[in-house]
Amino acid sequence: MAHFHTHTHAHSHKHTHNASVRTLYICLALNLIFVAVEAVAAWMSNSAGLLSDAGHNLSDALGLLLSLVAIYLNRSDSGRSQSVSRYITLANGLMLLVAIALIVYESIDKITHPQVINAKAVIGVSTAAIFVNGLTAWLLMRGQGEDLNIKAAYLHAATDALVSVSVVISGIIISTTGWSMIDPLLSLAVSLFIAVPTIKLILTTTKTIRNC
Numbered sequence: 001m002a003h004f005h006t007h008t009h010a011h012s013h014k015h016t017h018n019a020s021v022r023t024l025y026i027c028l029a030l031n032l033i034f035v036a037v038e039a040v041a042a043w044m045s046n047s048a049g050l051l052s053d054a055g056h057n058l059s060d061a062l063g064l065l066l067s068l069v070a071i072y073l074n075r076s077d078s079g080r081s082q083s084v085s086r087y088i089t090l091a092n093g094l095m096l097l098v099a100i101a102l103i104v105y106e107s108i109d110k111i112t113h114p115q116v117i118n119a120k121a122v123i124g125v126s127t128a129a130i131f132v133n134g135l136t137a138w139l140l141m142r143g144q145g146e147d148l149n150i151k152a153a154y155l156h157a158a159t160d161a162l163v164s165v166s167v168v169i170s171g172i173i174i175s176t177t178g179w180s181m182i183d184p185l186l187s188l189a190v191s192l193f194i195a196v197p198t199i200k201l202i203l204t205t206t207k208t209i210r211n212c
Contacts, residue, residue, distance in 0.1 A: 020150055024068050027136040027157065031061040034132040041125055057129075059099060060156045066092050067153040074149070085149070086209050092152040093202040096159065100198065103163065103191045107184035117183060119175035126167040133161035148205055155201060159194045166190045 038054040066088050073085035140154035166186035173182045 020147060021068065021071060023139050023142070024064055024071070024150070024153060027139055027153070028061060028064045028068070030132055030136055031057060031064060034129070035061060038125060038129070041121075057160065059095065060160055063092050063095055063156045064153050066095075067149040070149040071147070083209075086205060089148045089152055090202065090205045090209065092149070092156075093198060093205060096152070096156055096198050097195070097202065099156075099159065100191050100195050103187055107187040107191070110184035110187075111181065114180055117171075117174055117180050119171045123168055123171035123175070126164045126171065129164035130161060130168065133157050133164055137161050148201065148208070152201060155194070155198055159190075159198075162190045162194060163187065 035054050035057045038057065070085040070088040070092070073081040073088070137154060137157035137160075140150055140157055166189070167183070170183040170186050174180050
């Protein structure tokens with residue numbers, strides 16, 4: 001009976017890991033396809049803002065790739081591989097924190113130096129971004145469990161989804177009222193909202209590294 005319980009637990013644990021890896025591969029493919037589409041849209045519309053966002057989404061795809069590497073390393077029986085996995089998770093969290101800092105910087109720059117915004121282009125591309133990032137976040141949320149690697153990837157996707165929602169809302173407000181200041185203000189609010197779980201992830205990972 002004891003042997004059966006151990007085997008079932010191991011089988012379930014392996015199945016969960018396989019499901020997490022499949023989810024990450026799907027999310028990585030979705031994000032890479034969207035980055036390509038957004039880059040083409042930026043080139044055709046001559047939009048520096050969309051090109052910048054495509055670069056940001058590319059960094060998120062890199063975050064998903066890092067999470068995959070961390071999971072494969074974590075599966076290894078080698079203590080060194082598992083240690084490297086934890087450092088990769090920490091790097092992933094720090095990358096997200098840097099991305100948030102850049103959004104805050106860009107938002108403050110827009111407040112101090114207001115710019116004319118093409119509301120229709122912003123709404124169109126950001127609506128597509130909501131679908132891609134929202135689907136990615138949902139898939140990762142289902143599979144994250146206690147895995148810090150999946151949690152880091154989920155936070156990346158959730159950040160982009162919320163930013164995209166705020167951009168669509170700001171685009172609608174700008175197109176109806178002409179008040180362009182709403183764009184950076186909403187971006188700041190979303191950044192502060194996401195910063196809290198990101199800092200918690202970094203602190204948890206740092207604590208895990210110190211205890212090993």
